Amino acid sequence: MARLFGTDGVRGLANSELSPALVLSLSASAARVLAAHDRSHRPVAVVGRDPRASGEMLEAAVVAGLTSAGADVRKVGVLPTPAAAYLVAATGADVGVMISASHNPMPDNGIKLFAKGGHKLPDGIEDEIEAGMRANGTGPTGAEIGRVTEVDDALDRYVGHLLEATPQRLDGVRVVVDCANGAASLAAPEAYRRAGAEVIAIHAEPDGININDGCGSTHLDDVRAAVLEHGADLGIAHDGDADRCLAVDAAGELVDGDQILAVLALAMAEAGELSGETLVATVMSNLGLHIAMREHGVKLHTTAVGDRYVLEELRAGGYTLGGEQSGHVVLPRHATTGDGLLTALRLMSRMASTGKPLAELAAVMRRLPQVLVNVPVADKSAVAASEQVREAVAAVEAELGADGRVLLRPSGTEQLVRVMVEATEYDVAQAAAERLAGVVSVAS
Numbered sequence: 010m011a012r013l014f015g016t017d018g019v020r021g022l023a024n025s026e027l028s029p030a031l032v033l034s035l036s037a038s039a040a041r042v043l044a045a046h047d048r049s050h051r052p053v054a055v056v057g058r059d060p061r062a063s064g065e066m067l068e069a070a071v072v073a074g075l076t077s078a079g080a081d082v083r084k085v086g087v088l089p090t091p092a093a094a095y096l097v098a099a100t101g102a103d104v105g106v107m108i109s110a111s112h113n114p115m116p117d118n119g120i121k122l123f124a125k126g127g128h129k130l131p132d133g134i135e136d137e138i139e140a141g142m143r144a145n146g147t148g149p150t151g152a153e154i155g156r157v158t159e160v161d162d163a164l165d166r167y168v169g170h171l172l173e174a175t176p177q178r179l180d181g182v183r184v185v186v187d188c189a190n191g192a193a194s195l196a197a198p199e200a201y202r203r204a205g206a207e208v209i210a211i212h213a214e215p216d217g218i219n220i221n222d223g224c225g226s227t228h229l230d231d232v233r234a235a236v237l238e239h240g241a242d243l244g245i246a247h248d249g250d251a252d253r254c255l256a257v258d259a260a261g262e263l264v265d266g267d268q269i270l271a272v273l274a275l276a277m278a279e280a281g282e283l284s285g286e287t288l289v290a291t292v293m294s295n296l297g298l299h300i301a302m303r304e305h306g307v308k309l310h311t312t313a314v315g316d317r318y319v320l321e322e323l324r325a326g327g328y329t330l331g332g333e334q335s336g337h338v339v340l341p342r343h344a345t346t347g348d349g350l351l352t353a354l355r356l357m358s359r360m361a362s363t364g365k366p367l368a369e370l371a372a373v374m375r376r377l378p379q380v381l382v383n384v385p386v387a388d389k390s391a392v393a394a395s396e397q398v399r400e401a402v403a404a405v406e407a408e409l410g411a412d413g414r415v416l417l418r419p420s421g422t423e424q425l426v427r428v429m430v431e432a433t434e435y436d437v438a439q440a441a442a443e444r445l446a447g448v449v450s451v452a453s
Contacts, residue, residue, distance in 0.1 A: 012136075012139070013035075013135075013139045013142075014132075014135040014136075014139065016315045016317065017111070017119075017121060017315070017316070017317065018107075018119050018120050018121035018122060019035065019119060019120045020110050020113065020117055020118070020119035020120075021117065021118075021119070022116055022117055023061075023063030023066070023067065023116060023117060023118040024063060024066065027067070027117075027118055027119065027120075029066060029067065029069070029070035030070075032067050032070040032071055032074065032120060033070040033071070033073050033074040033077075034074065034142045035074065035120060035138065035142060036070070036071045036072075036073075036074025036075050036078075036106060036120075037074035037075065037077050037078040037142075037148070038074075038078075038138045038139075038141035038142045038144075039074075039075075039104055039106070039122050039138050040052055040054060040074070040075045040078035040079070040080040040103075040104055041078050041141055042134065042137050042138045042141055043103055043104045043122075043124055043125070043134070043138075044078075044080065044103045044104065051079060051080070051081055051153075051155070052078075052079065052080040052081070052103040052104060052155075053080065053081050053082075053083065053100070053101070053102045053103055053104070054075045054080045054081070054082050054083070054102060054103065054104035054105065054106060054155075055082075055083050055085055055093055055096050055097045055100065055102045055104070055105045055106070055123075055160075056068060056071055056072060056075070056082055056083070056084050056085065056093075056105075056106045056107075056108070057084075057085045057086065057087070057088045057090075057092065057093035057096075057105075057106075057107050057108070057163075057192075058086070058087060058088075058107065058108035058109060058192075059087060059090075059108070059109040059110075059191050059192040059220060059249050059250045060087045060190070060191060060192065060194070060215035060216075060217055060220060061109075061110070061115050061118060061217060061218075061220045061249070062115070062217035062218060063116075063118045064087075064108045064109070064118060064217075065217075067108050067118055067120070068084070068108055071106050071108060071120070072084070072157055075104070075106070075155055076154055076155030076156070076157065077148045077149075077154070077155070078148060078149075078155070079148065079149040079153050079154065079155050080103070080104060080155045081155045081156050081157075081158070082155060082156070082157045082158070083096075083100065083102065083158055083159075083160050084157065084158070084159050084160065085160045085163035086159070086160075086163060086164075087192055087194075087195070087215075088163055088164060088167065088192055088196065089167075089192045089193055089196055089247075089250055089251035089252065089348070089349070089350060090107045090109055090111075090121060090192070090250040090251065090252045090346065090347075091251065091252055091344055091346050091347065091348035091349070091350070091351065092163070092164075092167040092192075092196065093105055093106075093107040093123070094107075094123050094127035094128075094344070094345050094346045095127060095167055095170055095344065095345075096127075096160070096163060096166065096167065097123050097125070097126070097127040098126050098127035098345060099166065099170070101125075102125070103124075103125050104122070104123070104124070104125075105122065105123030105124075105127060106120060106121070106122060106123075107120075107121040107122075107123070107250065108120060108121075109121060109192065109249060109250035110249065110250075111248055111249055111250045111252065111253075112189075112221055112225065112226065112227050112248040112249055112253075113221070113249070114221060114222075115217075115218055115219070115220050115221065115222065122135075122138070123345075123346075126345065127345040127346070128320075128345050129317055129320060129345075129346060131321075164195060164196060164199070167196065168196060168199055168200045168203060170343075171200045171204075171348075171350055171351055171354055172200070172203060172204060172354075174340070174342075174343040174344075174351055174354070174355075175204050175354040175355065175358055176280075176355070176358050176362070177358035177359075177361045177362040178204060178205040178361065179201065179204045179205040179206035179354075179357050179358065179361050180205040180206075180361070181205075181361065182205070182206045182207070182242050182243075182357050182360060182361055183206070183207040183209070183239065183240070183241045183242050184201055184206050184207070184208055184209070184241055184242060184243055184244065184245055184353075184357065185208075185209045185210075185211060185232055185235040185236050185239060185241045185243075185244040185245070186198060186201060186208060186209070186210050186211070186213075186232075186244070186245045186246075186247070186353075187211050187212050187224055187225055187226075187229075187231060187232040187235075187244065187245070187246040187247065188210060188211070188212050188213040188225075188247055188251075189212055189220060189221050189224050189225025189226065189246070189247055189248055189249050189251075190212045190213070190214060190215040190216070190219040190220045190221070190222065190224060190225075190249075191215060191220045191221065191225065191247065191248065191249035191250060191251065192249065192250045192251050193213075193247040193251035193349065193350065194210075194212075194213040194214065194215050195213075196251065196350060197210070197213075197245070197247060197251065197349075197350055197353070198210040198213060200350050200354065201245075201353070201354070201357075204354055204357075206357060209235060209239050209241060211224070211231060211232065211235050212224035212225065212231065220249045221248065221249045225246055225247060225248050225249065226246040226247055226248045226253055226254070226255045226335075226336055226349075227248065229244075229246055229255065229257060229263065232244040232245070232246045232257055233257050233261035234261075236257055236259065236261055237260075237261050240259075241259065242259055242360065242366065242367065243256055243257065243258055243259060243264075243356075243357070243360070243367045244256060244257040244261075245349075245353045247349045247350075247353075248336075248349070251348075251349045251350060252316075252337060252346060252347040252348060252349055253266070253335055253336035253337045253338075253347055253349045253352075254266075254269070254336045254338065254349035254350070254352040254353045254356075255269075255335075255336040256269060256353070256356060256367065258366065258367040258368040258371065259366055259367065259368065260368065262368065264367060264368075264371045265295075265334055265336070265376065266332055266333050266334045266335055266336040266337065266338060267290070267294050267295045267297070267298040267334045267374065267376065268298075268371040268374050268376065269332070269336070269338060269352060269356055269371075270288060270290060270294075270298065270330065270331075270332050270338060271298055271301050271302070271371070271373050271374040272356060272359055272370045272371060272373065273330060273338070273340075273352075273355055273356065273359070274288045274302065274305075274307050274330055275305055275307070275373060276355075276358075276359045276362075277329065277330055278305070278306075278307060282329060282342075283307065283329055283330060284326075284327055284328050284329040285308065285326065285327070285328060286306060286307055286308055287307070287308045287309070287310055287326065287328050288302055288307055288308070288309050288310070288328075288330055288331065289309075289310045289311075289312065289319050289322045289323055289326070289328050289330070289331030289332075290309060290310075290311055290312075290319070290331060290332060290333065290334075291311060291312050291313065291314045291315070291318070291319060291333050291334070292311045292312070292313065292314060292416055292418070293314050293333070293334055293416070293429065294309075294311065294333075294334055295334065295374075295376050295377055295379055295431065296377045296379075296413070296414045296431040297374045297375045297376045297377045298374055300374075300375070301373055301374040301375070305373070310322055310326070310328070314333075314418070315333075316332070316333055316337040316339065316346070316347050319331040319332060319333065319337070319339060320339060320341075320345075320346070323339060323341050324341070328341070329341055329342055332347065332352075336349065336352070338351075338352040340352075340355070377413075377431045377432065377433060377438075378431065378432060378433070378434065378435035378437075378438045378439075379429065379430075379431045379438065380429070380430050380431075380435070380438040380439045380441075380442040381427060381428070381429045381442070382427070382428045382429075382442045382443065382445075382446040383420075383425045383426075383427055383428075384425060384426045384427075384428060384446045384449045384450050384453075385424060385425055385450075386424055386425065386426050386449065386450065386453035387424065387453045388424075388453055389419040389420070389424060389425075389426060389453075391452065391453050392417075392419070392426050392449055392452050392453050393419065395452035397448060397451070397452050398417070398445075398448055398449055398452045401444070401445055401448040402415050402417060402445065405430065405441045405444070405445060408441070409430075409432055409437075409441070412432065412433045413430065413431055413432040413433070413437070413438070413441075414429075414430070414431045415428075415429070415430050415441070415445070416428075416429040416430075417429075417445070417449070426449050426453070428442050428445045428446050428449060429442070430442040430445065
């Protein structure tokens with residue numbers, strides 16, 4: 010049977026694969042497992058959601074599951090995922106549940122779980138929760154059943170936390186923020202305005218249906234156009250649950266997660282905040298980031314793809330900055346997960362403190378052409394064992410030298426091998442990627 014948990018919780022088509030019955034069982038098991046270490050008090054759970062329509066239905070199932078396991082529930086309403094994680098830590102809750110499918114289209118939804126302290130779960134705990142869903146047993150009755158309360162000041166507490174983590178006021182900064190008609194629609198404009206910025210908010214009117222619909226961090230055309238229309242200094246684009254942030258400069262040019270990491274790494278190194286003079290990123294980070302960090306004396310540690318692996322490396326090494334090209338950026342001294350609003354505030358703080366436009370700050374890193382080819386294969390393991398593939402990769406690496414990079418990676422969910430090549434020129438990267446794709450296809 011396939012594993013229930015993916016790389017970031019449990020996702021699926023709401024009311025189909027992700028049914029209320031499954032969510033109720035999942036939530037009850039999570040409450041039992043995550044509260045098992047401390048029987049001294051009734052467990053407490055924080056529950057938040059993004060505004061997609063199915064969230065109302067699934068919130069009811071989550072609350073039923075948690076309370077049936079004896080957990081008291083604090084409902085925080087529609088808030089970004091990092092806000093839910095923060096409130097788990099800030100309130101001392103034992104469990105956190107965020108109902109969101111992030112950047113996925115509206116018909117999907119998902120369940121993200123947090124342990125005490127607001128931390129994402131390791132694989133072993135997820136497996137224990139999944140196993141617990143199959144266990145039979147009686148739940149509490151009478152006064153032992155969990156109770157439910159609404160947290161009215163959740164948004165204000167989260168925004169206050171963000172402002173405390175923002176080192177410089179943003180007076181004079183004009184920003185367009187695309188809220189993806191998602192969880193950031195109230196929080197992001199409020200936070201940026203309270204930090205001093207002039208804010209133009211777009212796609213900030215969620216109706217339960219329009220989340221991520223042609224907007225947000227996966228669709229940048231609208232934020233580009235709005236920046237140019239309003240003469241803004243930059244644009245910020247969030248995804249549906251606001252755990253990521255991409256930017257565009259005053260000319261509408263993309264500033265991706267790698268470039269944001271480069272800007273923040275140098276700012277933190279200058280301020281003495283970059284622990285170990287080290288940045289953590291994934292193997293898919295652009296070679297330009299590696300080059301820029303090397304030139305500025307910053308070490309770059311790489312992990313497998315996925316923000317959970319970045320988080321694991323940050324915690325293991327005690328590092329203070331990490332993230333992904335997609336715009337998931339983690340600042341562990343202020344957040345236990347990727348926080349798109351915190352990222353944007355820190356980026357704009359750097360602009361305000363230096364007086365430099367975003368384009369100039371982002372120019373510290375040259376984004377090298379990167380070509381990715383997905384190759385359907387019959388057997389991923391055969392490709393990994395192929396001497397022919399290893400020789401082909403070695404030959405391309407020798408041709409590219411220090412000015413290029415090759416990465417072959419099997420898909421975690423499909424019979425695909427992803428071939429990624431970077432080079433100083435796009436045509437060179439494309440030709441090398443297509444050549445390797447051909448070898449991979451034959452070898453499988």
